[in-house]
Amino acid sequence: MRLHKVSAFxxxxxxxxxxxxxxFFWRGGSxxxxxxxxxxxxxxxxxxxAGHLSAYGGGEYFPFVLVGLALAGFQGVALxxxxxxxxxxxxxxxxxxxLVTPTSLSTIVFASVLYQFVSALLSLLLYVAFGAVLFDFSxxxxxxxxxxxxLALTLLAHLPLGIFSASFLLIFxxxxxxxxxxxxxxxxxxxxxxxLSVLPGWLxxxxxxxxxxxxxxxxxxxxxxxxxxxxxxxxxAVLGIFAAILLPLSLAVFSYAIHQAKRLGTLSQF
Amino acid sequence: MxxxxxxxxxxxxxYFPLINLRRLLAGRWREGLWALREVSFELPPxxxxxxxxxxxxxxxTLIKLIATLLxxxxxxxxxxxxxxxxxxxxxxxxxxxxxCNEASFYGRLSGWQNLAxxxxxxxxxxxxxxxxxxxxxRLTEYLERRFFTxxxxxxxxxxxxxxxxxxxxxxxxxxxxxxxxPLSATELRRLLAEIRAQGKTMIIVTHRLEEVEKIGGRVGxxxxxxxxxxxxxxxxxxxxxYNRVVGxxxxxxx
Numbered sequence: 001m002r003l004h005k006v007s008a009f010x011x012x013x014x015x016x017x018x019x020x021x022x023x024f025f026w027r028g029g030s031x032x033x034x035x036x037x038x039x040x041x042x043x044x045x046x047x048x049x050a051g052h053l054s055a056y057g058g059g060e061y062f063p064f065v066l067v068g069l070a071l072a073g074f075q076g077v078a079l080x081x082x083x084x085x086x087x088x089x090x091x092x093x094x095x096x097x098x099l100v101t102p103t104s105l106s107t108i109v110f111a112s113v114l115y116q117f118v119s120a121l122l123s124l125l126l127y128v129a130f131g132a133v134l135f136d137f138s139x140x141x142x143x144x145x146x147x148x149x150x151l152a153l154t155l156l157a158h159l160p161l162g163i164f165s166a167s168f169l170l171i172f173x174x175x176x177x178x179x180x181x182x183x184x185x186x187x188x189x190x191x192x193x194x195x196l197s198v199l200p201g202w203l204x205x206x207x208x209x210x211x212x213x214x215x216x217x218x219x220x221x222x223x224x225x226x227x228x229x230x231x232x233x234x235x236x237a238v239l240g241i242f243a244a245i246l247l248p249l250s251l252a253v254f255s256y257a258i259h260q261a262k263r264l265g266t267l268s269q270f
Numbered sequence: 271m272x273x274x275x276x277x278x279x280x281x282x283x284x285y286f287p288l289i290n291l292r293r294l295l296a297g298r299w300r301e302g303l304w305a306l307r308e309v310s311f312e313l314p315p316x317x318x319x320x321x322x323x324x325x326x327x328x329x330x331t332l333i334k335l336i337a338t339l340l341x342x343x344x345x346x347x348x349x350x351x352x353x354x355x356x357x358x359x360x361x362x363x364x365x366x367x368x369x370c371n372e373a374s375f376y377g378r379l380s381g382w383q384n385l386a387x388x389x390x391x392x393x394x395x396x397x398x399x400x401x402x403x404x405x406x407x408r409l410t411e412y413l414e415r416r417f418f419t420x421x422x423x424x425x426x427x428x429x430x431x432x433x434x435x436x437x438x439x440x441x442x443x444x445x446x447x448x449x450x451x452p453l454s455a456t457e458l459r460r461l462l463a464e465i466r467a468q469g470k471t472m473i474i475v476t477h478r479l480e481e482v483e484k485i486g487g488r489v490g491x492x493x494x495x496x497x498x499x500x501x502x503x504x505x506x507x508x509x510x511x512y513n514r515v516v517g518x519x520x521x522x523x524x
Contacts (some may be wrong), residue, residue: 015378016376092373
């Protein structure tokens with residue numbers, strides 16, 4: 001992947017984002033309003049959550065949910081950005097215009113989502129910064145190294161799901177079942193808004209098979225309890241296995257989908 | 271041995287399997303559509319080939335196959351002797367595909383920013399690649415404005431500029447004057463005639479017979495996925511030729 005081509009995509013997306021300055025700044029506003037809602041919800045449930053949240057820092061709800069919200073946004077981008085880039089390109093015809101240049105589809109797709117990831121990372125940092133400055137969210141216990149590793153593993157374990165979803169769209173054009181299924185299950189069962197201990201036992205078993213469950217647990221332990229990587233070995237191992245199996249598999253499926261899309265003519269139709 | 275043709279199409283066929291859940295469940299997964307059947311022609315460097323024919327006859331499929339956007343079911347395409355299927359990247363450097371689709375630009379970005387993006391995808395320095403093309407197509411004064419502010423005629427010229435950025439020697443155009451008002455269409459035909467005079471090889475899909483008259487070149491007809499090159503009989507004008515060929519029952523190559 002040539003660097004100047006990748007930078008062309010990043011510049012394109014930055015210029016596009018800057019051309020909507022209100023939307024650009026409103027992203028910060030929406031994070032603020034999201035946080036303030038959960039801050040007051042935290043007040044409401046204070047005292048009643050101690051048993052369930054004792055494993056997370058001081059056992060308060062707000063720091064627990066802040067990490068969940070921040071990482072959910074990051075996961076959302078990993079799941080949807082590739083299929084969105086393909087869908088937008090197919091719909092407008094920009095994909096066709098890019099494909100006639102000497103640039104591979106893999107470069108086009110992966111460079112198209114780079115800006116989205118940088119933007120998602122900034123949103124995540126904004127969650128933390130707003131939380132720390134406005135809502136007394138403490139980073140005193142945070143193990144930064146572990147947190148960064150958990151973020152990287154979250155990306156590597158979820159990106160393949162986004163690639164599967166994009167492969168589906170390349171052939172069938174619409175109705176991607178992967179993103180909605182994994183997204184909905186993750187929001188419900190992975191513990192974004194509440195700890196897994198409130199779920200019935202069989203749902204807790206189901207949640208174990210979602211990579212996001214382990215990503216959330218690992219990041220919370222790193223940020224709220226300062227756990228090192230050795231203490232997070234279960235989460236690191238599970239996410240690593242997800243990534244090691246799914247990443248090559250998804251790339252093979254994507255390559256097959258490109259071949260099929262050229263055969264079926266779906267690359268240039270919507 | 272002479273140089274190979276700029277474009278050589280040999281027994282090119284394209285079959286589109288029609289896949290959807292209902293067909294699969296009904297066991298009709300083998301159903302599909304032959305969009306092209308054994309199309310063959312050769313185009314030497316510097317020549318222009320117009321492809322005429324009714325809607326749905328396979329013209330756009332043919333041009334997209336040449337542009338490497340589709341994979342052929344059978345047959346082959348050689349660009350200056352190189353297989354489009356086996357060496358798509360060097361082949362793409364010799365082809366300029368004009369999509370004639372204004373939505374394939376980024377409306378919120380300026381003309382310059384759009385062209386700069388596509389120039390970088392061609393491994394070009396935008397500062398060197400854009401000015402000569404913009405000047406040749408009389409677009410310099412529009413470069414800094416946002417793309418969505420342009421008229422359809424200007425957008426179409428930007429489309430041609432994008433296809434010319436990497437100085438290809440073969441241009442593929444799919445209905446270049448569609449949706450243009452008569453004045454803009456005349457201006458565009460003049461520009462295309464200028465480009466032709468530079469020695470570019472061109473394949474132009476069109477429904478407008480005046481394009482053939484103004485730019486000049488060989489004429490091929492597509493009908494039901496089959497291609498045939500035809501010359502007018504003595505005293506026959508293009509419209510009469512079109513009606514005769516499209517109206518014929520048998521469209522096998524002569």
